[in-house]
Amino acid sequence: MKEYNTLDDFNLEGKTVLLRVDFNMPLDKESFEILDTTRIKRALPTIKELVEKNAKTVIIAHQGRQGSWDFINLEQHAKATENILGKTVRFVEDIYGETAQNAIKNMQSGEVIMLDNVRRYDGETEKKTPEEHAQSELVQNLYPLADYYVNDAFAAAHRKQCSLIGFTAVLPSAAGRLMEKELATLSKIIANPEKPSVFLFGGAKFSDVIVTIERLLENKTADKIILTGLPANAFLKAKGINLGDKNEEMLAKEGTSENYQEIKQLLEKYKDGIYLPVDFAEQSNTNRNEIEVSELPTQYNLFDIGEKSISNFKDVISNAKTVFLSGPCGVFENPAFMKGTQEIFTYVANSKVFSIVGGGHTVAAVEKLGLQERISHISTGGGSLEKFMMGEKLPVVEALKKAKHRF
Ligand code: 3PG
Ligand code: MG
Secondary structure: OOOOOOHHHOOOOOOEEEEEOOOOOOEOOOOOOEOOOHHHHHHHHHHHHHHHOOOEEEEEOOOOOOOOOOOOOOHHHHHHHHHHHOOOEEEEOOOOOHHHHHHHHOOOOOOEEEEOOHHHOHHHHOOOOHHHHOOOHHHHHHHHHOOEEEEOOHHHOOOOOHHHHHHHHOOOEEEOHHHHHHHHHHHHHHHOOOOOEEEEEOOOOOHHHHHHHHHHHHOOOOOEEEEOHHHHHHHHHHOOOOOOHHHHHHHHOOOOHHHHHHHHHHHHHOOOOEEOOOEEEEEEOOEEEEEEHHHOOOOOEEEEEOHHHHHHHHHHHHOOOEEEEEOOOOOOOOHHHOHHHHHHHHHHHHOOOEEEEOOHHHHHHHHHOOOHHHOOEEOOOOHHHHHHHOOOOOHHHHHHHHHHHHO
């Protein structure tokens, strides 16, 4: 028995369903075109099932944040969904006003519409409880027109926002198929990862990673941590290694002295659990030049891990039963610095380990390398996945659990 309802628990024939998805997409900065439709494809099973069961599906989604350059309406998102679904998805340029309400009232069974960017509503991003959000204009105007609320937005499950939790207080609510799959797969890993488990962190940010690593080691979710990318640089700096001006500048954008203190403590406490690079590839002119950690500092940017590190990390992974990849090992967009990411990710994909990948850039790297079929679970989550991995409760999941007892 699941702790929350799923689509199996409702008779959807002819019913109106408010479906909250996460179709927040990477856009082209100039043309504003959608660059990647993974999140739509992954939510397709839910939309298809609602259509096949003759429900009237009202999609609610967000794009960007108020004030950000990628905060646009959802006309393109509706078009992209229509193309992937192979069925009309009408875009309604309204969220809960008369236009939206009439559109919902006039729907036929099996039809799908998409309302406009729900973050155009100011109350959307307030952090409140489901009961408080249920009093909002958004929920009060839409819920009387619907029979059910379905949440399939795993990637936004760490947010306490209005359309993500408010409806669960007033409508019978269920998790969609993507949400179900993400939670089932990830819970299994968190509760009982096949051991040994190795977590690799890379990418271009490091301050949030420190506490994640600490929790993973503390909970024994992770046995070993491999660091690449900026997190590796930060850990080496905390050990007192001078990386050279250019690399120190990159770290300074984010790091505080407190961060380095935390890292030092982590390294002392988990001496044998954290693996760092022993060499790097630096960008001298435009070439890839490998350099040992003992040869640092350098005047050049460190853009990838070196061959010895690649080989060491493969050894660590070769004994693992579960591997989690979060962040590329270097600047993989540049062919000269793709090697670390390519070799490590390919090694993981070709081995028998249970592999999990999450976060926008990591998924993009996996797709660029054509490895997506050989990864055990590709999560749509970034922030939500990280929170979940750390053992934090996700507000959307808690709201869905509560709703199961309410109706
Ligand atoms: C995401 O892509 O991170 C989710 O859609 C949540 O969006 P947010 O980080 O702007 O809240
Ligand atoms: Mg985000």
